[in-house]
Amino acid sequence: MTELGVDVLLLSVGADLPYLTGYEAMPLERLTMLVLPRDGDATLVVPRLEAPRVQERPEVFSLLAWDETDDPVGLVAKLVGSAGVAAIGDTTWARFLVDLVALLPSTEWRKGSEVTGPIRARKDAAEIVALRRASAAADRVATQLQSGEIPLVGRTEHEVSLDLGRRLVAEGHAKVNFAIVAAGENAASPHHEPGARVIRAGEVVLCDFGGTMPDGYCSDITRCVWTGGDPSSEMRDLYTVLQDAQAQAVDAAVVGTPCEDVDGVARRLITEGGYGPQFIHRTGHGIGLEAHEDPYLVGGNCERLAPGHAFSIEPGIYLAGRTGARIEDIVVATEAGPESLNQVTHDLVVVDA
Amino acid sequence: MTELGVDVLLLSVGADLPYLTGYEAMPLERLTMLVLPRDGDATLVVPRLEAPRVQERPEVFSLLAWDETDDPVGLVAKLVGSAGVAAIGDTTWARFLVDLVALLPSTEWRKGSEVTGPIRARKDAAEIVALRRASAAADRVATQLQSGEIPLVGRTEHEVSLDLGRRLVAEGHAKVNFAIVAAGENAASPHHEPGARVIRAGEVVLCDFGGTMPDGYCSDITRCVWTGGDPSSEMRDLYTVLQDAQAQAVDAAVVGTPCEDVDGVARRLITEGGYGPQFIHRTGHGIGLEAHEDPYLVGGNCERLAPGHAFSIEPGIYLAGRTGARIEDIVVATEAGPESLNQVTHDLVVVDA
Numbered sequence A, B: 001m002t003e004l005g006v007d008v009l010l011l012s013v014g015a016d017l018p019y020l021t022g023y024e025a026m027p028l029e030r031l032t033m034l035v036l037p038r039d040g041d042a043t044l045v046v047p048r049l050e051a052p053r054v055q056e057r058p059e060v061f062s063l064l065a066w067d068e069t070d071d072p073v074g075l076v077a078k079l080v081g082s083a084g085v086a087a088i089g090d091t092t093w094a095r096f097l098v099d100l101v102a103l104l105p106s107t108e109w110r111k112g113s114e115v116t117g118p119i120r121a122r123k124d125a126a127e128i129v130a131l132r133r134a135s136a137a138a139d140r141v142a143t144q145l146q147s148g149e150i151p152l153v154g155r156t157e158h159e160v161s162l163d164l165g166r167r168l169v170a171e172g173h174a175k176v177n178f179a180i181v182a183a184g185e186n187a188a189s190p191h192h193e194p195g196a197r198v199i200r201a202g203e204v205v206l207c208d209f210g211g212t213m214p215d216g217y218c219s220d221i222t223r224c225v226w227t228g229g230d231p232s233s234e235m236r237d238l239y240t241v242l243q244d245a246q247a248q249a250v251d252a253a254v255v256g257t258p259c260e261d262v263d264g265v266a267r268r269l270i271t272e273g274g275y276g277p278q279f280i281h282r283t284g285h286g287i288g289l290e291a292h293e294d295p296y297l298v299g300g301n302c303e304r305l306a307p308g309h310a311f312s313i314e315p316g317i318y319l320a321g322r323t324g325a326r327i328e329d330i331v332v333a334t335e336a337g338p339e340s341l342n343q344v345t346h347d348l349v350v351v352d353a
Helices: A016-021 A048-053 A072-080 A094-103 A113-121 A125-146 A157-170 A184-188 A233-252 A259-272 B016-021 B048-053 B072-080 B094-103 B113-121 B125-146 B157-170 B184-188 B233-252 B259-272
Strands: A008-011 A033-037 A043-047 A062-066 A085-088 A108-111 A175-183 A204-212 A221-226 A284-286 A293-297 A310-313 A316-319 A323-326 A329-334 A337-340 B008-011 B033-037 B043-047 B062-066 B085-088 B108-111 B175-183 B204-212 B221-226 B284-286 B293-297 B310-313 B316-319 B323-326 B329-334 B337-340
Touching (some): A008 A016, A008 A113, A016 A033, A016 A113, A072 A094, A085 A094, A094 B094, A113 A293, A125 A204, A175 A184, A221 A323, A233 A329, A233 A337, A259 A293, B008 B072, B033 B072, B043 B048, B048 B062, B072 B094, B085 B094, B108 B113, B125 B221, B125 B310, B184 B323, B204 B323, B233 B310
Antiparallel strands (some): A204 A221, A329 A337, B316 B323
């Protein structure tokens, strides 16, 4: 905070608060907010009815409970006082910032992630173990997908999505964050919403799924399968380019490399393969307590990879209205080189499911 | 917006956007934002990779897709232009408002709910049907609880919470929003996090659960049961006061009554019963596409109930470290009087489960 010129950090819903205090704010209209001055002690402002949920940690924060007819934003503003620069947690609800801006007109506002992002991005050994465990659980579901154990043909995308979710929980996740299932032409939509489309034989099924483990750490994996018979020549060609781009981007993720250069490797190979305009998203995002967090592997991000950075590498190629594919692993940058936490094959497995 | 002096409305994650457009923003770091000027046409700013998800509705909005290396907040700021007063959706992530405040230093910021809250609070006939269906689904789970069909004694709160969640889904919910299970002394914590505490015979179990139906409308119900034998005299006394307060607050929820007066009825009866300081939260919250929304039944809210207002009535009494109870129904204000959407008994049912 001193380096960044931030006088006070305000944290509410999201992962920053549990990361620093062990307490997670309920995502409701009653304000929970940690007020952490650069100089001085932290205060956790919580609704009175949620105070019994808080495990008190006097060495970390003191508790300030507010009653239903109190003005919690006014309490926070009083604690912020004359601080010139305040950073507020990225996922805090705007309604609270609107009120704070009105109450503190001379305060300059910054994003909380300027403070917390770089800290959270570098995982320690215990966090890497946790991410490895999450990826292994997702891998077990991916193995079930690739082995044909999960019925596909004749079911709707939505049914398969629910099935993947149940399997994520069965393999140890506490919560499913997403389970994209996109069949045939729907695979051209990177964030497709699984729907009533029935999966047919002889087409691609793109599955991108992940969840949160009981310890709070996330998984995220994408694999594509082909539902019987030989993949189309269009898909074979596209997939060969994609698989090579994904593998070489992983190899490029060595400590010291700028994030945008990893993106650049995947983009160059896909462009050389003839699919440049069809790779319509960045190569990856950080992962930890959130499914998406710093660092982002995207053009314009000059930040260099450091030991403990954990992120996805997930190039994709999308042929609008026809088909698409994506391959995604979670990777950790280590002094010994990039370590891929997902181990299941990258091949376009043909399943008879 | 004209009445409120709002020049432009900005909506991102949360229920306002699907309410107005049918499209729900993904809760991710890539900005989705509807820019709706008071005078002029609306634009939906979306990440390029999510554009295929959007069902285009040219009569409602035009689509503006941004690429990964674009600055989406800059695009929004350009669309806002010189608007003097901007209202931004309550649950929008603060990171976007921080950037907008910096880009638009002379704009005055207001909460989006000033515009959308009063509109969404008054449910039309189809919405009331949807809420009735959601409450009926929650009632079926409450009936399973009260009939003793759900095992309690010997299981942990956490296990019962998961069980309630599975039953909410089995009865038609698309998503579980919460399933509080608080046994014995934990019932004194209104928002207790269900944990490893094993439920014993001869104690209270407070269950507060709800979810979202496939059409987006929410349920929310609280019932308490006693796990065998006669309830303690302390609980019997407390519960008699609570049950009367809840019923009379429902009766008071007639069109034209200020919201705070409904809270006042429950509070007066609980205070007269000797438990005033132990009723540590408001009497209720609105419900619809969100589990908590306008109108709030709380001291200080002078807004009068109108036909179509839908809300919880849920007084509680909490004896710190010992026990507690809460009774909650969803109620709709109609010209013919308050209609309770939950039908299962309010009694403290003794279950042998």
